[in-house]
Amino acid sequence: MSKTYVITGAASGIGRALVGHFAKENIVFAGVRRQECFSELESISSNVIPFLIDLCSEESVNSAVEFIRSKTDKVDTLINAAGCVVAGAIERIPISELKRQFDTNVFGHLRITQGLMELLEDGRIINISSMASYGIFPFISPYCASKRALDILFNSMLLESKRNIKVISIKPGVIATPLWNKSIEQNTKLINNCSGYEAEMSYMIKNADKNGKYGAPVESVVKVVSKADSAKTPKLTYTVGKDALAARIVSKLPQGFINMIIKSKVKKLSQGSRIEEDKKCL
């Protein structure tokens, strides 16, 4: 039987792939920030209903909720897939950027979920969290904190709610999507503001490029989301990829021990780059 899905972040990457998958047999409300994405989404299938949503704008989320409510009185699955990465050294990141990170990755998702709560009775909320939720990945700590906050708030919703709604957190490892290149483009100013951390920033840029090219395919996430969506008794959390599973296991170790390993890696990185710089001067 056909179901009704609401998927945010439908313009690209994981969200776009999920729309393609679920629209084969279901009605999918596909949330994007830009009107010019509508025609591409509509070309997937007549089952796709695009809508505008900017998670950073209360007004925009409210209109999106109003639009969905005017078209349906039931949502079987809400997939909160939109997201962005704020990157840089935390001592230099302006609070306004942290707010942007949390508005997009946490508060926007909470706002649309609150707005659709009545329609979700007997349904599911699937959040595309991240292995970043397990803890410290230095220089993208705003991203890690936002994903952890997302998981905590939605788990509380599950504990508190008297509604029959299942809440599932999907935690992918590195996936090849535009997210990584965007994480450099959108944070250029912040990265350039990180004097004293040049080696770490240049490593981060190279790594982002590598992630975008050689990460796991989006289909790996679609497969797990589909499994979580159809499972009679879904798990609370699904990891996607060996890297995410490793992050989950490492997160069980004492924080002091984890910090020691990461700090020594960061130290090696900046020493390595200093040696390269010295070689260039010779």
Ligand SMILES: NC(=O)c1ccc[n+]([C@@H]2O[C@H](COP(=O)([O-])OP(=O)(O)OC[C@H]3O[C@@H](n4cnc5c(N)ncnc54)[C@H](OP(=O)(O)O)[C@@H]3O)[C@@H](O)[C@H]2O)c1
């Ligand atoms: N790629 C990975 O390695 C990875 C790993 C773990 C988790 N994830 C998570 O997976 C989700 C999807 O990311 P992706 O990798 O597929 O990257 P992506 O291709 O960049 O997709 C992110 C989507 O979110 C949208 N978005 C960003 N800010 C928004 C806002 N303020 N309001 C509404 N929509 C907004 C983007 O729209 P625009 O096109 O307009 O920017 C884009 O469609 C994210 O939550 C991300 O954190 C990704």
